[in-house]
Amino acid sequence: MLSEVAEVMSEEQFASSSPIGNGSKRGQLRSITRLYQTVFRWFQANTFSPKFLASPWSHPVFGYLVAMLGQALAVTAIILIVHGLPSFRFPEAIVLLIVLLVAFGWGAGPSLVATLVGAVLLTFLFVPPIFSFAVAQVVDLFGVILYLVVGLTLSILASQTQQARYRLEVLSTRLETIFEAITDAVFILDAQGAPPRVNAAARALLGLAEDEQIDTTRAPSFDLLDELGRPLPYEAWPEMRLRRGETLQGEATADVLFRARDGRTRYLSVSGAPVYNAYGAMHGAVLVCHDVTERKRAEEHAQFLAEISTFLASSLDYTATLATIARLMVPRLADWFAVDLVDAEGHFELIEVEHTDQSKVQWAKELRKNYPIDPNALTGAPNVVRTGKAELYTDISDEMLVAMARNTEELALARQVGYTSVMIIPLVARSEILGVITFVSAESGRKYYSPDLALAEEVGRRAGVAIDNARLYREVQQARDQLDIILQSVADGIVVYDTNNRIIYANDVAAGMTGFTSVQDMMNTPSTAIVDKFALINEWKHPFPLSQLPHRRVLAGEREAQAIIGYHDTTTEQPERWSLTKSRPVIDEYGKVVFAITIIHDMTARILAEQRKDEFISMASHELKTPVTSLKGFTHVLQRRLTKLGDEQGLHFLARMDAQLDRLTKLISDLLDISRMQVGKLSLDVEAVDVDALVSETVENLQAATSTHRLIMEGRTEAQVLGDKDRLGQVLINLVTNAVKYSPNADRVIVHLSTDEDQQHAVISVQDFGIGIAETHHQNIFEQFYQVTDSEGKTYPGLGIGLHISQEIVKRHHGRMWVESRKGEGATFYVALPLINGKVTDELPDARS
Known part of the structure; x- marks a missing residue:
């Protein structure tokens, strides 16, 4: 073909080089080329390899060789036949047979060649004149044409039949492949x-x-x-x-x-x-x-697990729950089902065993008593507990039974059970192995496989969590019962409130203190109804604001709150009672208050005793004031007379007497102040007070009275406060005299003036360099009659009422008083008072009244 293309190209080149007739020659060559390509494609499409020949003899080229050689042999056979049988008149039949065979074997292309070769040979050898391609008679010409038509028809039909058969074989092969691959x-x-x-x-x-x-x-x-x-x-x-x-x-x-x-x-x-x-x-x-096995099993497993979860969640008695689960397992998933829990020493306790035959269940329990599980066994439940991994035995052979049995009797019993397949699953909760559950297939002949193991492991996980929850619940119940016993035996009332101010716990003491016959009656009554039936008062006999109840303050955000509250039931004739109420919050992991715990300590006897004491002190103070005043007057009379007489020794004694009378007068005055405070009758002459001037005047007067210490004044406030000038001066005098008193080895006291960061308060601090105060006493030193108990502090006598009076005066001025000190490092007392341009301005009328 390449040579033919080359010839065509050379002809085209020749045509293009000739100046005459170039266009017509080029068109003729293109037509010849297209005709050649069409014929070649037809022969290529209609030639195939026979299936009955092996490679390389099945190559299509051999079809054309067979076509030519076959026809040559056929004509030779015809010559021999005609020579032997002169009467033979159908030589075309043998040639057409070769055409038919070639068509079936190699297709229409080779059979067409066979037809043409046969026509040439028949014409040359058998059509007169012999050995010539000329046809003398019309009949012979008609016979040659008829031969060609029959040959071509046979070639095409045979070729198409064979191709259809080949396509059918290919299609059949494909269908078979698809059929097998489904x-x-x-x-x-x-x-x-x-x-x-x-x-x-x-x-x-x-x-x-x-x-x-x-x-x-x-x-x-x-x-x-x-x-x-x-x-x-x-x-x-x-x-x-x-x-x-x-x-x-x-x-x-x-x-x-x-x-x-x-x-x-x-x-x-x-x-x-x-x-x-x-x-x-x-x-x-x-x-x-x-x-659809996997889908069905997944549906069954999901339904089964849902039933399991329902039963596990229905009760916190895990023993009863496991018994119910065991009845679900048998015979649905196992012929035998057992649950064993393991203790810290590795010993197993059979909790539940189930079989459809209850007599066998009793037999199995007795068998376990006689043959307990060996904790050191290398396989089975002990190994599952040690590793935390389930064991699956799809087929239990007799050899396995022999290997696991500890003696012949145990082997005989194992054979009697008739093990077919076994699964041993760990019971796990919070990464702890609680025990194992065992699934045994016996008489049913069921085999366990990986999907069954997955289901059993899920059952084990859920059962483990249920057992653990039941144990935790039981432990919590026991702890709660123990705590309730402890709380019920406490002498103080205990009440727990939630964030909605609802009582969720109370002990019997609290119920009794609030007039209820039982805790249940108290908890069934809204806390607001409980409060409403009482008239509440504070220490000064004033109405107690409900917003200041300790538990409400804690629920509002305070870290701790307490108050002394007096109360009496307005619906009964119950006498007035007093209690010290303390509340603290219970905070969750997010720092949010969830409960308020309130402890109510009955102080009725103490308050009544203090009231009697206060009444006595008040009466005694008033009774002492008159004779002390008389003694003071007589002392002054004697001083004037002895001065005239020039009796220095008598004057010295009278001066000492006068100083003691001043101390006694101050003591009586302090006691009277305490009495007034306790009954709420401490009067205040409210006015605008210049802080700097008040402090300067007080320090100057005190400096004149002391020669051992320098009183140093630092800073300024340049502000005013609203209050009683004399009472505020009393506070400052008390702080400075205490600073001098408790710093005998120092030579200075610093009084500092400032305002806070918000410019809302004037801050006065008195700093000494004396013995200091341990932190354990910081809150208590402001209590009435409190004195430091260590040996060094006892060397400075006093009644312990000065700081209490000072703090009460500061409180009544809406201020605050505190101390900063360490043992041996001196002390600094602070007083913070609201400025006149602060919030107190709005309270001016009430304060003055």
């Missing part, structure tokens, strides 16, 4: 009862070898059951329904349980349809089995 089991049924044709999936389902066919003369090697596990009548089998002409599609699809003789079970969704011929007669059917 993952669903496919059965092609024959209406005449021949063995059905099956694919690989069907053979795997039935357990057949690759070249094995279904033996229709024997009973089926499997059973079909309905969704409830009941045997399906043979007439209702999908195959029989198809043979009756039913179509199994859509809602008519059959769902069956396939159970082989070896115990294998698969859930199948069966569909199919009859196959009819052109005349409407059924000559077979196609049946397709889609394996």
Whole structure:
């Protein structure tokens, strides 16, 4: 072909070089080339390799050689036949036979060549004149043409038939490949009862070898059951329904349980349809089995786990719950089911065992008593507990029983049980192994596989969590009962409030203190109703604001709150009672207050005693004031007389007497102030007070009275406060005199003036460099009559009322007083008073009144 193309190209070049007729010659060459290409493609498309020859003899080129050699041999055979049988008149038949054979073997292309070669040879050798291609008679010419027509027709028909056969073989091969590759089991049924044709999936389902066919003369090697596990009548089998002409599609699809003789079970969704011929007669059917085992098992497992979870959540008595779970397992998932819990030493306790035969259950329990689990065993429950991994024994052989048995009697008992398959699952909760659950298949012959193990492990996890929750609940209940016993035995009332101000716990003491006969009655009454039936007062007999109740202050955000509250029931004749109420919050992991715990300590006896004491002190103070005043007057009279007489020694004694009378007068004044405070009658002469001037004047007066210390004044406030100038001066005098008193080895006291960061308060601090105050006393030193108990502090006598009076005066000025000190490092007392341009301005009328 390349040579022909070359010739064509040379001709085109020649034509293009000639100045005359270039266009016509180029067109002729193009037509010849297209004709050649068309003929070549036709021969290529109509030539194929025969299937009956092996490579390389199956190459298409050999078809053309066979066409020519075959016709040569055929003509030779004809010559021999004519020579032997002169009467032979059909030489074309042998040549056409060769044409037909070549057409079947290599296609229309080689057979066309065979036809032409045969025509040439017949014309040359048999048509007169012989050995010439000329045809003398019309009849002979007509015979040659007829031969060519018949040869061409045979070539085309034979070639097309063979090609159709080849295409059918290819299609059949493809269909067979697809048929075998289908993952669903496919059965092609024959209406005449021949063995059905099956694919690989069907053979795997039935357990057949690759070249094995279904033996229709024997009973089926499997059973079909309905969704409830009941045997399906043979007439209702999908195959029989198809043979009756039913179509199994859509809602008519059959769902069956396939159970082989070896115990294998698969859930199948069966569909199919009859196959009819052109005349409407059924000559077979196609049946397709889609394996839905995994889906069915997943649905069953999900439903089963849902039932398990429902029972596990229904009770916190895990013993009863496990008994219910065991009854669910048998016989649904096991023939034997057992639960063993393990203690810290590795010893197993049989909690539950279940079997359909209760006599066997008792037998199993007695067997466990006689043959307890060996904690050191290398396999089984001990190994599961040690490793935390489940064990699956799909097939239990007799050799395994022999290996596990500790003696011949135990081996005989194991054989009596008839183990088929076993699963041992750990009970796990919070990464702790609580025990094991054991699933045993025996008389049912069921085999456990990986999906069963996954289900059992999930049951084990949920059961482990349920057991752990039940244990925790029992421990919490025990702890709660113990705590309740402790709280009920406490002498103080205890009440717990939630964030909605609702009482969620109270002890008997609290119920009794609030007038209830039982805790339940108290908890059933709203806390607001409880408060409303009482008249509440503070220490000064004033109404107690409900917003200042300690538990409400804690729920509002305070870290701790306490108050002394007096109360009496307005609905009864109950006498007035007093209590010290303290509240603290309970905070969750997010720092949010969830409860308020309130402790109510009855102080009625103490308050009544203090009231009697205060009444006595008040009466005594008033009674002492008159004779002290008289003594003071007589002392002054004696001083004037002795001065005239010049009696220095008498004057010295009188001066000492006068100083003691001043101390006694101050003591009586302090006691009277305390009495006034306790009854709420401490009067204040409210006015605008210049802080800097007040402090400067007080420091100057005190400096004149002391020679041991320098009183240093630092800073300025340049501000005013609203208050009683004399009472504020009393506070400052008390702080400075204490600073001098408790710093005997120092020589200075610093009084500092400033305002706070918000410019809302004037801050006065008095700093000494004396013995200091331990931190344990910081809160207590402001209490009435409190004195430091250490040996060094006792060297400075006093009644412990000065700081208490000072703090009460500061409180009544809406201020605050505190101390900063360490033992041996001196002390600094602070007083913060609201400025006159602060919030107190709005309270000016009330303060003055």
